[in-house]
Amino acid sequence: MPAPAPPAALDDSPAARRREQRGWYFYDWANSAFYTTIISVFLGPYLIPVAKTAACAKDFPDVATATCVSGFDALAGVSPGLGYVDVLGADIRPAAFFGLTLTIAVFLQIVCLPIVGALADHTGRKRELLGGFAYVGALATMGLFFVEGDRYLLGGGLFILANLAYGSSVVVYDSFLPQISTPQERDGVSSRGWAIGYLGGGLLLALNLVLYLQHESLGLSEGMAVRICMLSAGLWWATFTIVPLLRLRNRPVPAHETTALRSVGGSFRQLRRTLSELRRYPLTMLFLIAYLVYNDGVQTVIGNSAAFASEALKLGTTVQITAILMVQFVAFFGALLLGRLARRFGTKRTILASLVLWTLIVMAGLFVAEGQAVQFYLMAFAIAIVLGGTQALSRSLFSQVIPKGREAEYFSLLQISDKGSAFIGSLTVTVALQLTNSYRIAIVSMIIFFVIGFVLLALTNLPKAIRAAGNEVPDTV
Incomplete structure (x- = not known):
């Protein structure tokens, strides 16, 4: 029986690469809608009143829903146990x-994302996995349209899945x-994808801001307008x-197990090899732990910013949306500014x-007055300046302390850290x-993550870490 023909070589010409790069950019454009519209703005402030409605229906059946929700804290305060x-x-x-809900969601990411990354590298079927995960997430996001009344568990479950x-x-x-x-194109390609993602979101x-502001003139209730905005993110x-x-x-990969179960087992073995090798670079691991800690604080502040604005500051959704819009564009320029400072x-x-x-920004959360939109905008502007720069420079610094030829595996660990x-x-x-x-x-409690992350990063001998990874130490690091 003749041996199977080898797979045809992929066209790796500059034109073919540019075609793939342009397609690659669009996924950042596509998925950023979920982060900005769902996580950063609408879901937290919408889901909390849905949960309050459920609690009202259970504990205060004789009080009208609207009255109960608006005076929920007072009612609960005089009714112990309710x-x-x-x-x-x-x-x-x-x-x-x-x-x-957010805690459960990120815990599942911590458990699952390393497996997903290893499975993608091991099987080579990245395009199929990308499409499968994207459409499961998009459909779950569209399902948030049906979260109304007291369906808080439906909303929580759909968000966790998405x-x-x-x-x-x-x-x-x-x-x-x-x-x-x-390697020469990578910085530019990555930066353009990152920028296009901010633009798309x-x-x-x-x-969605236009729809929300005009919901009355369009004959829509506020709740329906929010549900349509969440539906739009999935679409x-x-x-x-x-x-x-x-x-x-897809790119060819070495022969691997043919069944799904065996592929998962092979992916676990590959993941163990990568993690085992990381122990050979203790300073790289120390930097990664420092990043895990302070990025934990960054992601938590961003993920809870809309709920903080609505619950602590009593600001409307319009203020929250416009603040997030500002953050989307200012963060890009903030990254450029911090990049220049890093070179100097x-x-x-x-x-x-x-x-x-x-640390100073989250401490300011104690002093932002209730109902003061200008103070919240200033806080959001400050976050935007450091948000993009902190993440972009951390990614750049990490690239200096990893061994050559293993960039994809090590960057997958950084991405897993960032998302989970x-x-x-x-x-x-x-x-x-x-x-x-x-x-x-709750927001001020994030100070501990920035302080511990600061200490761990300060203790990291970066020139030694760069040399240990076999790389040349830059003039400024």
Whole structure:
């Protein structure tokens, strides 16, 4: 029996790479709608009143729903033991329900994303995995349209599914970068994808802002307008995912197990090899742990910013949306500014300075007056300046302390850290809310993550870490 023919070589010409790169950019454009519209703006402030409605119906059946929700804290305060919703047998405050949902979502990411990354590398079927995760996430996001009344568990469940699919798809998406670009092209390709993602998320959010502001003139209730905005994020995600699926190509991989179960087993073995090798670079591991800690604080602050604005500051959704819009565009320029500072003062010093600013920003959360939109905008502007720069410089610094030839595997660990690291932070917020019922205290509790991350990064001998990885130490680091 003749041996099977070898797979045809892929066209790796500059024109073919540019075609894939243009398709790759569009997935950032597609999925950023989920993060901006769902996580950053609409879901938290919408889901908490849904949970309050459920608690009202259970504990205060004789009070009209609208009256109960608007005066929920006062009613719960004079009725000990009341004012909770049931989540798998546990009594949870409605204000803490979104935080609990976010905690479960990121915990599942921590468990699943390493498996997803190893499976993608092991099987080579990245395009199929990207499409599968993207459409599961997009459909779950569209399902949020049906969350109304007292359906808080439906909303929590759909968000958890969508968030897990989102994180999984991004891991697969990022793993394409070394395959579609040369080392000389990689910085430019990655930066353009990042910028286009901010633009796509900001554009849909701007359209949703128009819909939300005009909902009365369109004959829509506020709740229906929010539900349509959440539906639009899923439709946007599903529609623009078509482009990368048409442009991206799978690469040949070594022979591997043919069944799904054996492929998963092989992926676990590959993951163990990567993690085992990481122990050979203790300073690289120390930097990664430092990043895990301070990025935990960053992601938790961003993920809870809309709920903080609505619950602690009593600001409307319009203010929240316009603040997030501002953050989308200012963060890009903030990254450029911190990049220039890094070239002058060193990347490590610039990141350390940004962590000091993060600490001051969350401390300011104690003093932002209720109903003061201008103060919240100033806080959001400060976050935008350090947000993009902290993440971009951390990614750049990490690239210096990893061995050559293994960039994709090590960057997959960084991406997993970025998408799945906020478990402890979101758990901290949930516990703080459960104990104090105060979003101000919950947000200020993030200081501990920036302080510990600062100390760990300060202790990291970066020149030694760079040399240990076999790389040349830059003039400024």
